[in-house]
Amino acid sequence: MTITPKLILSAVAICVSCNALADSEKKFLYTLTNNIKESENTVAQYKRLNDGTIQFIRFYKTNGTGINNDTHGKLGPQDNDSQIIVTNDKKRLYAVNTHSNNISGFNINKDGTLTDIPGSPFPSKGIAPVSINISGNILMAANRNEDYHQKTSLSDPEGASYTSFEIQQNGALIYADSLKVPGFQKPAQIHASKTVKNLFFADEFQVDVDFDGDGNRSFLAGPKNSVQGQVRTMRVDDKGKITLTDVATLPETIENYLYIGSPGVPSMPLGIWSHPSQNILYAGFVTRNQLGVFSYDHFGRLKFVNAVNNSGQDICWVLVNKQATRLYTVNNLPRLNTQQTASTISVYDIAGKNALSPMEIQVVDVPIPGESFINNRNLLQPGSTSFEIALSPDEDFLYVINQRINQTEENTIKTGNAIHSFSVRKDGSIKAAASVDLSKDGFPSNSRAQGVVAVDL
Numbered sequence: 001m002t003i004t005p006k007l008i009l010s011a012v013a014i015c016v017s018c019n020a021l022a023d024s025e026k027k028f029l030y031t032l033t034n035n036i037k038e039s040e041n042t043v044a045q046y047k048r049l050n051d052g053t054i055q056f057i058r059f060y061k062t063n064g065t066g067i068n069n070d071t072h073g074k075l076g077p078q079d080n081d082s083q084i085i086v087t088n089d090k091k092r093l094y095a096v097n098t099h100s101n102n103i104s105g106f107n108i109n110k111d112g113t114l115t116d117i118p119g120s121p122f123p124s125k126g127i128a129p130v131s132i133n134i135s136g137n138i139l140m141a142a143n144r145n146e147d148y149h150q151k152t153s154l155s156d157p158e159g160a161s162y163t164s165f166e167i168q169q170n171g172a173l174i175y176a177d178s179l180k181v182p183g184f185q186k187p188a189q190i191h192a193s194k195t196v197k198n199l200f201f202a203d204e205f206q207v208d209v210d211f212d213g214d215g216n217r218s219f220l221a222g223p224k225n226s227v228q229g230q231v232r233t234m235r236v237d238d239k240g241k242i243t244l245t246d247v248a249t250l251p252e253t254i255e256n257y258l259y260i261g262s263p264g265v266p267s268m269p270l271g272i273w274s275h276p277s278q279n280i281l282y283a284g285f286v287t288r289n290q291l292g293v294f295s296y297d298h299f300g301r302l303k304f305v306n307a308v309n310n311s312g313q314d315i316c317w318v319l320v321n322k323q324a325t326r327l328y329t330v331n332n333l334p335r336l337n338t339q340q341t342a343s344t345i346s347v348y349d350i351a352g353k354n355a356l357s358p359m360e361i362q363v364v365d366v367p368i369p370g371e372s373f374i375n376n377r378n379l380l381q382p383g384s385t386s387f388e389i390a391l392s393p394d395e396d397f398l399y400v401i402n403q404r405i406n407q408t409e410e411n412t413i414k415t416g417n418a419i420h421s422f423s424v425r426k427d428g429s430i431k432a433a434a435s436v437d438l439s440k441d442g443f444p445s446n447s448r449a450q451g452v453v454a455v456d457l
Contacts, residue, residue, distance in 0.1 A: 026457040027392070028112040029054055029399060031419065032084050032095055033438075034066035034447045041066040041097050043084070043104075044441065045112060048454060052397050052421040052433030056441040060114045062104035064097025064121045067128065067147060069407065069448045079205065079270055080130040080144070081189040081317050081388050083451035087134060090455055092171045094139065096129045097121055099147055103129060103139075105171050112457055117171040125175050126161040133200065135192035138236050139165045139173060140200050142187035159184050162202065162232075164240035176240020185228055194276045198236045199245075199300045201281055203269040205229040229268035231283060233300035245300040250285060250292065251307070267292075271317040276324050280305075280355055284315040284329060291315060291329060291348065293356055305356050311335065311363045312344040319389050319398075325351040326428035327358055328398060330386045334365075336379075342368035343386035345400065345422065347429055362429045366400055369437060370416040373406045381405070384416035391424070393456040398422040398430055403448040414445040419452065 027048040035041045042059040049055065084095040086108070093106045093114060101124050105117035126143025133140055145160040160181040165173040181187060185204040193199040207227050233246040250267035269292070271284035283292040285307060293306040312331020319328045327348040334340035343366040348358035370383035383406040390399045404416025417438040422430035439445050 026112070027454075028457070029390075029419075029452065029454050030084060030086075030093060031401060031449055031453075032066070032451045033059070033443050034069075034098075034450045035444055036066050036068040036099065036447050037444070038065055039063055039100070041100075043093065043095055043106065043114060044443070045114065046419075048392065048397070052423055054419060054421065054434070054436055057112075059442065060106065062095055062097055062121060064102050064104055065099040066447055067098035067130075069403075079188055079316065079387075080142075080450075081271060082131045082133050082191065083388070084453055085132050085134060086453050086455055087167075090457060092117065092167075093453070094132055094134075094173075095451065096124070096132060096141070098128050098130055098144075101127055101129065101143075103132060103141060103173060105173060107171060108455070108457070110457060112455070119172045122165070122173040123175070125163040125178060127156045130187065131190045133190045133192045134167070135198045135200065135236070136238065137167050138176070138198060138238070138240055139167055140190050140192070140234075140236065141165070142190040142202055144187050146186055146206075160187050160204075162187065162190065162200075162234060162242060164236050164242050166240050177236075177242045179234060179242045179244060181232075183228070185230060188270060189272055191272050191274065193279075193300070194274045195279055196298055196300065198238070200234045200236060201272055201274065201300070202232045202234070203229070203272045203283060204232060205268055205270045205286070207268060207287070227266065227268070229266070229270075231269050231272065231281075231294070231302060233296070233302060235300060246302050248294070248302040248304070250283070251304050271315070271329070273318040273320050273327075275320060275350075275355060276322055278324070278355060282318050282320065282327060282358075284318055286314050286316055289313065289315055291318070291327075291358055293358065295356070308348075308358050308360065310346055311360060312340070312346055315346070317388055319391065320350065321391060321395050321428065323395075324355065325349070328389060328430075330389055330400065331363075332385050332387075333381060340365060342366050342382050343402070345386070345389070345398070345430060349428075364422070364430055364432070366402065367418075367420050367432060367435045369402070369418050369435070370404065370406070370413050373408070373411065383411065383413070384418060386420075388450060388452050390452045390454050392454045396424055397433065397454075398424055399452050399454060401449055401452050403450065404445055405448075407446065407448070414439045417443050417445065417447075417449040
């Protein structure tokens, strides 16, 4: 047979097509069902396709129990981030089981499947672990000590805590140290600095207020007002010993206009993320609808720099791209007196000098499954709102977890837990690409899905 240029080009095309297919087979997304049935929590594995859609593969039991977030249709109390995390070498995945007070560990196989790490799940050495993160060989956990469906006798009278673990060669977690949180502050997220090894930040957040005067139903823990929050910095050595470096309260930046009729609510942090190449920490000032900016030194001592406005309502989770040109925030509710009908995602320019003075360049509505309802502020609220977010490794797509917020008995609609994907344009702006109703994949509607990570193997 004569080999012609046409045949050569055909062979090359076939080869390129095969490689593209092989690459798509190695792209995965993992999330937690947060199943509240005893020992039935699971990690869900999805295949990520090149058009932004995801295809369900299977569940992996954590042998733990998720947190029951049936809070009479309210947001919270488990407003947290980083419930599921993958090691930098992409060989292991860890996830929290908040109600059973432990952390599950899995080996990630070459085909993306998960197998239990020997000894998993590992006790978190605290009550209600809600967030985990890794720096070097150290895994840190934030134990919120708040689970309204867990027996009071199981709670820690000394309050919440942070615990450190050494990651062994086989992935097992060996407890190293604990740091108690005084004053009954409530940890929401633990985050490892991108620039300083073994430096961790944590935000502590709780707002429990009778907004509408409707008695105990308006409280999460009630019947006393509890409004508090701060940012904490900790250094951890290679053996896991924790040293407290700094505790920063948030500055009062602008006149409070979020909680109408409830003056005096202070600036509160919810959602933190560090700059990948500079010692800068970003924080969502949720009660001010602002994005806060802090600088920090090598020891982690924080200095407030700036706060810029956010066009959404209840700015919460924060994420920065690897190039440090764009920052994304989840804004949990639609803003009053605007055309917003759902949660929104804000995009900020943080390139160059904007790193210390971010510029909001886009606000996008998140698709909303399910029906709206009257929330604890006597306001119409979407039945599904956005929580954690993740970028794909190539940063072509942004993935957003939505939770079924209306867990009241009168809500018979099963939808609300969802994953939405947004395509990321070259300029960092985003556009809705696809949505997946998680109930169709077997997620229980009486649980609120949480945590999301995207991995290329």
